[in-house]
Amino acid sequence: MFAGLRGAKSGGGTRSIARRLFVSAILWSVALLLVAGVIISDIYRRTTEQAFDQRLGVYLRAIVADVATPGDDQRLEPGQLGEPQFELTLSGWYWEVTRLDVEKPEFRASRSLFAMQLPRLSSLGVQAGLGGSRSGYAIGPEGRRIRIVEREIDIGDSGIYLVQVAATTEEVEAQIWRFYIALAVTFGVLAVALAGAAAMQVRFGLRPLRALQEEVSAIRQGERDKIEGRFSEDLAPLAGELNLLIDSNREILERARTQVGNLAHGLKTPLSVLLNDARTEATPLAEKVEEQARIMSDQVTWYLDRARAAARTNVIGAVTEVEPAVAALVRTFQKIYAGRGLAFTAQVEAGLKFRGERQDFEEMIGNLLDNAGKWASSRVEISAFPLAEAEAGRPTFETVIEDDGPGLPHDERARALARGLRLDETKPGSGLGLSIVSDLVALHGGEVKLEDSPLGGLRVRLRLPMM
Amino acid sequence: MRLLVVEDDKDLNRQLVTALEQAGYAVDRAYDGEEGQFLGDTEPYDAVVLDVGLPRRDGVTVLEQWRAAGRKMPVLILTARDRWSDKVQGFDAGADDYVTKPFHMEEVLARIRALLRRAAGHATSDLVCGSVRLDTKAGRVVVDGAPVKLTSHEYRLLAYMMHHTGRVISRTELVEHLYDQDFDRDSNTIEVFVGRLRKKLGVDMIQTVRGLGYLLEPPAPGASG
Numbered sequence: 253m254f255a256g257l258r259g260a261k262s263g264g265g266t267r268s269i270a271r272r273l274f275v276s277a278i279l280w281s282v283a284l285l286l287v288a289g290v291i292i293s294d295i296y297r298r299t300t301e302q303a304f305d306q307r308l309g310v311y312l313r314a315i316v317a318d319v320a321t322p323g324d325d326q327r328l329e330p331g332q333l334g335e336p337q338f339e340l341t342l343s344g345w346y347w348e349v350t351r352l353d354v355e356k357p358e359f360r361a362s363r364s365l366f367a368m369q370l371p372r373l374s375s376l377g378v379q380a381g382l383g384g385s386r387s388g389y390a391i392g393p394e395g396r397r398i399r400i401v402e403r404e405i406d407i408g409d410s411g412i413y414l415v416q417v418a419a420t421t422e423e424v425e426a427q428i429w430r431f432y433i434a435l436a437v438t439f440g441v442l443a444v445a446l447a448g449a450a451a452m453q454v455r456f457g458l459r460p461l462r463a464l465q466e467e468v469s470a471i472r473q474g475e476r477d478k479i480e481g482r483f484s485e486d487l488a489p490l491a492g493e494l495n496l497l498i499d500s501n502r503e504i505l506e507r508a509r510t511q512v513g514n515l516a517h518g519l520k521t522p523l524s525v526l527l528n529d530a531r532t533e534a535t536p537l538a539e540k541v542e543e544q545a546r547i548m549s550d551q552v553t554w555y556l557d558r559a560r561a562a563a564r565t566n567v568i569g570a571v572t573e574v575e576p577a578v579a580a581l582v583r584t585f586q587k588i589y590a591g592r593g594l595a596f597t598a599q600v601e602a603g604l605k606f607r608g609e610r611q612d613f614e615e616m617i618g619n620l621l622d623n624a625g626k627w628a629s630s631r632v633e634i635s636a637f638p639l640a641e642a643e644a645g646r647p648t649f650e651t652v653i654e655d656d657g658p659g660l661p662h663d664e665r666a667r668a669l670a671r672g673l674r675l676d677e678t679k680p681g682s683g684l685g686l687s688i689v690s691d692l693v694a695l696h697g698g699e700v701k702l703e704d705s706p707l708g709g710l711r712v713r714l715r716l717p718m719m
Numbered sequence: 720m721r722l723l724v725v726e727d728d729k730d731l732n733r734q735l736v737t738a739l740e741q742a743g744y745a746v747d748r749a750y751d752g753e754e755g756q757f758l759g760d761t762e763p764y765d766a767v768v769l770d771v772g773l774p775r776r777d778g779v780t781v782l783e784q785w786r787a788a789g790r791k792m793p794v795l796i797l798t799a800r801d802r803w804s805d806k807v808q809g810f811d812a813g814a815d816d817y818v819t820k821p822f823h824m825e826e827v828l829a830r831i832r833a834l835l836r837r838a839a840g841h842a843t844s845d846l847v848c849g850s851v852r853l854d855t856k857a858g859r860v861v862v863d864g865a866p867v868k869l870t871s872h873e874y875r876l877l878a879y880m881m882h883h884t885g886r887v888i889s890r891t892e893l894v895e896h897l898y899d900q901d902f903d904r905d906s907n908t909i910e911v912f913v914g915r916l917r918k919k920l921g922v923d924m925i926q927t928v929r930g931l932g933y934l935l936e937p938p939a940p941g942a943s944g
Contacts, residue, residue: 513800520799520820525730528738528824549821553801581803584810588817591833611804618803 344420627657725755752776
């Protein structure tokens with residue numbers, strides 16, 4: 253029952269909240285039960301001892317009364333106490349009366365003591381209680397543990413006597429142990445019940461957290477764009493903050509993109525003007541201006557691409573419908589290549605969703621289609637379908653773009669896909685536009701492969717994560 | 720051929736207009752989206768060069784509203800935004816082609832030529848009618864292999880008519896498509912130009928259709944010049 257309470261992937265280091273709550277509840281209950289157990293058993297032991305002492309005290313008082321009454325020394329007969337245990341040899345129940353004020357102590361004892369003597373509590377260092385009597389444990393005949401109650405009485409001329417009554421504690425100990433066992437069993441059952449209650453509390457109490465986790469994971473998977481549903485008082489602020497965080501994440505990204513676009517527009521227009529005016533003159537200055545403007549233009553393009561890549565990295569929960577995106581691109585390319593009469597055909601599985609932003613998807617497919625269009629002699633085909641085997645647990649889909657152009661020799665394929673080589677491709681249109689595709693594919697954890705197409709030209713296979 | 724250039728950068732606008740005029744087009748200019756849209760709505764342009772990032776109304780909106788209003792002239796968009804998503808947006812708004820800034824003026828000229836040709840249903844940059852051959856790329860006219868020198872107005876007139884052979888073209892249409900809005904539009908000048916053109920070409924292929932306008936047709940075999 254406990255294993256299920258742990259967080260999905262709490263990792264080795266930090267414990268889950270459920271575990272913390274559960275463990276602290278268990279530790280606390282066990283500590284309380286232990287303390288309570290110790291106190292209760294101590295009380296029980298004292299109470300039992302007191303009851304036993306009282307019982308011994310009754311016999312003690314009877315003997316004391318007997319000793320204190322002057323008369324026949326032999327009057328005290330064992331049977332008079334009405335307790336047969338004193339008659340049986342080494343029964344565990346004893347009494348003894350010792351005269352202390354004479355040189356050679358005089359003894360009288362129960363038959364059960366059988367010519368042995370009881371140890372004296374006074375010599376064992378036990379303090380006298382109320383009424384001058386002492387009670388305590390000692391080792392008696394046969395090495396058995398006994399409880400002794402003793403009292404000194406001074407009867408004036410008749411002398412000073414020490415009266416002792418003792419009994420084995422076996423019976424009492426057994427009674428106390430039975431109580432201990434019963435207590436331990438009761439408290440054990442109680443501890444288990446408390447643990448169960450704690451587990452249920454934790455499970456029930458953490459249910460809103462789990463609901464929140466499900467919401468957040470739905471956002472990550474792009475099923476939702478904000479946390480919805482009602483949360484308890486203590487979680488609602490967290491859900492609200494998360495929503496704000498998601499919004500601000502989107503907003504920052506949007507702003508970064510807008511600014512990148514504005515920068516591009518702002519710089520590229522004056523560059524166009526410089527380039528065009530410089531080209532109309534044949535002076536050395538004009539040549540210099542043209543050359544430098546061209547370098548500036550390349551630099552702007554290079555840094556804009558990098559800025560975009562940086563702004564692009566982490567958009568939470570972006571999802572793109574593949575079919576409409578491909579359809580829009582195909583419409584575009586039909587217009588761009590209208591002059592050459594190229595046929596662009598698309599075959600996309602309905603409902604396919606790319607896990608990522610539409611702009612990124614269009615950038616990848618757009619570059620690949622453009623490349624295919626440049627080389628194709630009459631047609632370009634694009635298809636997209638989900639892949640059966642999931643890579644590392646993530647579902648993926650494949651987009652295949654092929655043309656009937658001359659294709660690309662094997663040894664040039666690796667170079668075409670090399671990343672970050674755009675600065676070298678300064679001649680407009682000379683690059684394959686594939687390096688930026690490589691960058692984007694890598695960013696999304698996908699894969700791009702170049703192959704021969706049955707149409708005769710190049711076939712590009714693009715594997716990307718899908719919903 | 721009459722074109723409209725909508726570009727907010729004054730220098731770039733001037734460069735575009737100059738280059739297009741040198742290539743033999745009548746060109747109107749606008750510096751913001753509203754002005755551009757108004758001109759495009761009211762004047763019969765053969766093609767438009769439209770910047771995407773315009774003040775007052777952005778180019779994509781202008782284009783969408785033209786298309787929604789049924790204006791079908793070819794539109795070449797100029798954009799600094801070179802991502803495919805930007806291009807797709809432009810094409811979906813109704814653009815026919817695009818040029819990314821910074822660009823070579825030759826590229827704009829080539830694309831405009833291609834758009835005009837495509838709109839008129841021609842496959843090559845050479846327009847041929849009988850023995851007359853007009854090279855839109857080089858702006859040259861050849862009759863029976865011999866080059867003919869034309870003024871820019873004469874060239875525009877011939878080019879427009881050769882883009883629309885086999886159909887009667889009214890004088891008003893000619894005036895609208897040959898001159899920019901600042902030109903003194905007197906339809907009588909058209910007759911003068913047509914007369915000069917007939918003389919220079921030396922081939923009788925411009926027929927006057929009384930009350931309607933002109934018709935450019937290859938001369939019937941055996942007809943005398």
